[in-house]
Amino acid sequence: MSFVSTLRQWDEAVACVEQRDPDSALRIFLNIEEKNSKIAFNIGCLYLNNDELDEAEKAFDGSIGKDEHLAVAFFQRGVTFYKKERFEESLLDFQQAFKQLRGNQLIDYKPLGLRYKLYACEVLHNIGLVQAQLGKWEKAQEHLLTALSLRADAKFSHIDHALDAILKQKLFPLVEIRVGLLFKPNKHYVAELEKKDYLGKAKVVSSIVPADEFSGFAPLQPQVDNVPSTPKVPEVLRVFEGAPHTVLYEFVPETKEELAVLPGNIVFVLQKGADNWASVVFNEKRGLVPYNFLEPLDIVTMTSKPVQIEPVNENDDIPAPPRRAAPSRPVGTDGLKTVNGKTSNASQFSGCIVKVHFQFTIAISIAPGQPYGVVLQMISSKLKLPASTLTLRFAKEGSDERMIIEDSEMEAVWNSVKDGRLTLWCSMTEGKSVPHEKVVALYSYDSTTPEDLGFKQGNVITVLSKVNDEWLEGQCNGKIGIFPSTFVKALNGDQKCK
Numbered sequence: 001m002s003f004v005s006t007l008r009q010w011d012e013a014v015a016c017v018e019q020r021d022p023d024s025a026l027r028i029f030l031n032i033e034e035k036n037s038k039i040a041f042n043i044g045c046l047y048l049n050n051d052e053l054d055e056a057e058k059a060f061d062g063s064i065g066k067d068e069h070l071a072v073a074f075f076q077r078g079v080t081f082y083k084k085e086r087f088e089e090s091l092l093d094f095q096q097a098f099k100q101l102r103g104n105q106l107i108d109y110k111p112l113g114l115r116y117k118l119y120a121c122e123v124l125h126n127i128g129l130v131q132a133q134l135g136k137w138e139k140a141q142e143h144l145l146t147a148l149s150l151r152a153d154a155k156f157s158h159i160d161h162a163l164d165a166i167l168k169q170k171l172f173p174l175v176e177i178r179v180g181l182l183f184k185p186n187k188h189y190v191a192e193l194e195k196k197d198y199l200g201k202a203k204v205v206s207s208i209v210p211a212d213e214f215s216g217f218a219p220l221q222p223q224v225d226n227v228p229s230t231p232k233v234p235e236v237l238r239v240f241e242g243a244p245h246t247v248l249y250e251f252v253p254e255t256k257e258e259l260a261v262l263p264g265n266i267v268f269v270l271q272k273g274a275d276n277w278a279s280v281v282f283n284e285k286r287g288l289v290p291y292n293f294l295e296p297l298d299i300v301t302m303t304s305k306p307v308q309i310e311p312v313n314e315n316d317d318i319p320a321p322p323r324r325a326a327p328s329r330p331v332g333t334d335g336l337k338t339v340n341g342k343t344s345n346a347s348q349f350s351g352c353i354v355k356v357h358f359q360f361t362i363a364i365s366i367a368p369g370q371p372y373g374v375v376l377q378m379i380s381s382k383l384k385l386p387a388s389t390l391t392l393r394f395a396k397e398g399s400d401e402r403m404i405i406e407d408s409e410m411e412a413v414w415n416s417v418k419d420g421r422l423t424l425w426c427s428m429t430e431g432k433s434v435p436h437e438k439v440v441a442l443y444s445y446d447s448t449t450p451e452d453l454g455f456k457q458g459n460v461i462t463v464l465s466k467v468n469d470e471w472l473e474g475q476c477n478g479k480i481g482i483f484p485s486t487f488v489k490a491l492n493g494d495q496k497c498k
Helices: 003-018 022-031 037-049 053-066 071-083 087-100 120-133 137-150 158-167 187-191 235-241 372-383 407-415
Strands: 106-108 117-119 243-247 266-272 277-282 285-290 294-296 336-339 342-345 352-357 361-366 390-395 402-404 421-428 437-441 460-466 471-476 479-484 488-490
Touching: 003 022, 003 037, 003 187, 022 037, 037 053, 037 071, 053 071, 071 087, 071 117, 071 120, 087 120, 117 120, 120 137, 120 158, 137 158, 352 372, 361 372, 372 390, 372 407, 372 421, 390 407, 407 421, 421 460
Parallel strands: 352 421
Antiparallel strands: 106 117, 243 266, 243 294, 266 277, 277 285, 336 342, 352 361, 390 402, 390 421, 437 460, 437 488, 460 471, 471 479
């Protein structure tokens, strides 16, 4: 079956759902020969809504098989297993959905055609419910407390109700995706399905000049309608109508509509949407970036009139000259110098950007030379965790070994600053550390982020600390990182590291 035929059937099936005819939609979806991950997901949702759980499970299996990073498919299959009372499998799928969030508070599937946002706090809400079904009330409470800390909006009040129920050892409702939400095909591709008349209709043209004796297909002085008075504004010129912002955190795009940026980049925000995504221009490229990754740039030379972020209309004329002065050149590394073994800037910049690798990565600005207690307290406040539960490590220059930071090590830590940048690693150790414990890998694990520890089946790993119930921090083959606790088991004394 051709792509055009698949696209036409996909669009027709979605239209049936919008007309409240899910049976016809399901029949059309099943007739599609080459089902991609999104179509298989739609089939699973329709079966799940009809309580046909076995068929829904098979459909979600097919969706995950074609796209193993589709977190929302793991989430829906977890819901399916929960309704089938297969709680162990449901727990694994919800945990996998949380892992695919990669430390983000949410995934917005709108650019992919699904008007749904998968929130980390709601995934943890369901994990807590499954733990309660398994009788693990303490673990359920831990997950709900974490969900409460990740709650980004007051609309998630059901997490508070769930926590109250757990304290009374009672169950609470499952979070599910609203009925009728499906992946839709790309609207631009659907628009191309309509037949177009590229030749148009014949038109009789006659000259308006009395002395014109020319006979043919066009007059000597043809009349042209709708002549543009000015050329279209180049996209790069529209940058000056945007508001300059500084990038706080690294953003890795997951779709072609998103834009890759790094901490310290200066971007121009053209429009901020209600879903907290901003349309920005950077290096003459336009794309989407989460607005909470940005901070308005404070430029002294700007006029007192605030910058207005307005949607760009492609039919506007060339804009007037900018009403504010251009931003000054960003401070580079040439202005950095070393004083008493510490990196400083003689002009404007006096802080150090510290990147901290935890279960997710954060970035904070700290004045160089601060004692260990101050640094630990700032990181603790950023992570919203007690300082007594955190352990910091850093890598000495020329070595991959990560040393635990103490007060006596702070001089070496600040001496390792390069270009105003410092990298630290953070782990939780409150009553959960398991130093020198050896475990053996039951399965191979490939690292998907810089913080992960990759290993092969049979490798022996030294456990350094316990991050939480699902993740451990360990060392193997000279590398340190985090890994799932379900991938390992306790090591027998006669086994050796491969």
